[in-house]
Amino acid sequence: MGRVRTIQRGGSRFYIHPDRPEIKAPGVTSIISMAPKPFLPFWYARMTAELAVDSLPFVAQMAERDRQGAIDYLKGAARRYTKVRADVGSDAHDLFERMIRGGHVGRVHPDLELYRANFAEFLAAVNPELVRAEDVAWSDEHGYAGSFDAVLRVWLDDDGKPTPDRSGAPHLLIADWKTSKDTYPDVALQMSAYAHADRIISPDGQSEPMPEFNGAAVLHITPERWEFKPVRIDEEVFSFFLALRKVFDWDRDVSKTVLGRAIAKSVGGLVTGTQRRAK
Incomplete structure (x- = not known):
């Protein structure tokens, strides 16, 4: 074996x-992660807010040069903390x-x-x-x-x-x-x-x-x-x-198998005669 x-x-x-x-x-542990954790959004928000307040001048300088980089830095606060603890x-x-x-x-x-x-x-x-x-x-x-x-x-x-x-x-x-x-x-x-x-x-x-x-x-x-x-x-x-x-x-x-393709759908918005003549 x-x-x-x-x-x-x-x-x-x-x-x-x-x-x-x-x-x-x-x-x-992957199975247990299916259990709802309503506290997590608040924890993520708190970690981001604390990082922003504690490093405000640094984040402001970063945002002036790279706005998306500053966003990613703040967004990753909880993930970085979790990795350190892990x-x-x-x-x-x-x-x-x-x-x-x-x-x-x-x-x-x-x-x-x-x-x-x-x-x-x-x-x-x-x-x-x-x-x-x-x-x-x-x-x-x-x-x-x-x-x-x-x-x-x-x-x-x-x-x-x-x-x-x-x-x-x-x-x-x-x-x-x-x-x-x-x-x-x-x-x-x-x-x-x-x-x-x-x-x-x-x-x-x-x-x-x-x-x-x-x-x-x-x-x-x-x-x-x-x-x-x-x-x-x-x-x-x-x-x-x-x-x-x-x-x-x-x-x-199973959730990926329950919705089929549309058997009927709209063909687009209504176009009036006036709209066609204006083109």
């Missing part, structure tokens, strides 16, 4: 089946994986030092056992795939609190690291999709059935703090993900 590759099409990520390359499964998140995820695998980390970039310190504190406070990391969850039944951060075994007491000495009851959790400003409800959709997939595919292409999980948890980690929160991944939550999976098919495929 070959490894799983990914491609980008129309702004969405697709996972290519390791044995049948004609099968391309949409990614979990780059930090990717570097932090790489750091977390090396740390939880017990690899040597050494000195890290100053931008990552506080993340490193907080993740080290999490490891000491929870003492999880890493079972899997950065593998692909694949659903043959529902046709989707996605890379999850980790499968962890943690030991919890009767109140659901971690016992770092591992004296509590073992729980197998699907886990996710989030470095955003906050944690948002759609993380439950993401993690329920992973947990309800049919199998796990490792980087070398080996496949095995998805295990039964006792639950899910998200580690929200920022330079200031960390929190390890349980996440619902039950059938009700998963049903909402499956609804978005249908919406994805509508958006990408």
